[in-house]
Amino acid sequence: MTDLFEHPALAQPTGPHGRRSAARQRAAAKRRRRRRLRTTIVVAVVLAVIGGVAWTTWDNVSGLLHNPFARSAADYPGPGDKPIEVEIPEGATGTQMGGALKDAGVVASVGAFTDAFALNPAAAGIQPGTYSLLAHMKASDAVAALVKNEKVETKVTIPEGFTAAQVFDRVASVTTVTKDKLDAAVKDPASIGLPAEAGGKVEGWLFPATYTVQPGDDATTLLKAMVGKTVAELDGQGVAPADREDVLKTASLVEREAKFAPDRPKMARAIKNRLATDMPLQIDASVAYGLDKPGTELTTADTKNADNPFNTYVHKGLPPTPIANPGASSIEAVVHPAAGDWVFWTAVNLDTGETKFAVTWQEHQKNVSELRAWQAANGQR
Structure with missing residues (x-):
């Protein structure tokens, strides 16, 4: 009678068929071990990749997500010192x-x-x-x-009609950008984005606006921003690159002469009418710019001085460069001047800046007489 609990080794089949069966079982077991090894390696690689992705993702968003299981990091007690x-x-x-x-x-x-x-x-x-x-x-x-977003920065406001020299003085007075650095920057027109049509002259291209100056900003950065705003304004008003300089010259004359917004389109038209008939512009603001003196101090001799290239009494046409940095409304007035035949204008009240326009010389002389009467009544020449 066979023992039901006999040793397994004793129960192995014998003979050729039994030996072949045992060999097959051993080969199968070996294949199973190889499969298990390959599976383990694949799982390990997959886990390593997932772990790397998870770490990269966590590093990128750790500033936005809070890990409640992380140990507390080193911290100062505060409040701080220097x-x-x-x-x-x-x-x-x-x-x-x-x-x-x-x-x-x-x-x-x-x-x-x-x-x-x-x-x-x-x-x-x-x-x-x-x-x-x-x-x-x-x-x-x-x-x-x-x-709180309370950044270390300085705001500098450039008013309409400032000359380049006045812009530099204003910037140097309220920021760490010195006048010497500004002067040096404009000597490299390309570095500040000055277009070729400016002829290397920055006057007229420093757009009046409020600029934010960071501690790391330099003269080139600031001037490039100003020039960029002027280019953007001209482009926005449809001014072709070839016309930019003449538009800025005319707009600068309007900016320095006109006191009220409604006068700007009329003055722009009067200037265009004079240019169209080859009349000298005879604009005091241009003469004064060339002499670097206030317009109120001009003399008759100044208006006859042919050595001043900005003397529009003796030199016909627009001045060699803009005489100031015009704002958007003056540029718009030149691009879209009022309809009219005016060729003369004069202020009749120097306190308010009230200006009257005329088509004929006789009408203009009447307006000039009004100005002279105001000057006499107010103790001015």
Whole structure:
């Protein structure tokens, strides 16, 4: 009788057929082991790839997401000490901001900053720019300071009608950009984007506006912004590149002569009418620009001085360059002048700037008499 619990080895079949069966079983087992090994390797590679992607993704968004399982990162107790200026680049993530602040010595670690960044709902609104912070700040305080978006910057306003010299004086008086640096920058017209039609002369191309100057901005950066605004304004009003300089020359005359917006299109038309009939423009503002003196101080001798290329009494046509930097409304007046036959104009009240236009010499002389009466009544010549 066979023992039901006999040793398995004793139950192996014998003979040729039994030996072949055992060999097949061993080969099958070996194949199974190889398959299991290959599967293990594939799984390990897949997990490694997933882990790398997960780490990269986490590093990119760690400034926006908070990991509740992360250990607390090194942080300063605050409130901080010496002032430090730090630049936040355009498009910086929370991690990149933290890196910049860590390198500058503002926060103790990137991790502390990204944790604080994730916990502050306003952090996503931090704007690029230069900020004044403190060394050794608590990370949450650094984030709170940044979300205020109180950047270290200076605003400089250039009024309509300023000359280039006046623009440089204004910039130098309110920013760290010196006049010497501005003078040096205009000697390289291409670096500031000055178009070829300007002939290397910056006058008229520095658009009147308010500009924001960051600590790292230089003279070239600022002047390029001004020139760029002028080009954009001319393009926006449909001025062809070949006409840009003449439009700016005419607009600068209008800017310096006209006191009221309604007068600008009429004055632009009067100038065009004079040019069309080869009449000298006889504009005092141009004569004064060439002599670098106020228009109120001009003399009869000044209007006869042929050595002044800007003397529109003796030199016909437009002046050699613009005489100021015109604003949008003066440029528009030249592009779209009023309809009329005027060729004369004169202010009749020097306090208010009221100006009257005339078609004939007789009508003009009547307006001049009104001016003389006002001057006599107000103690002016």
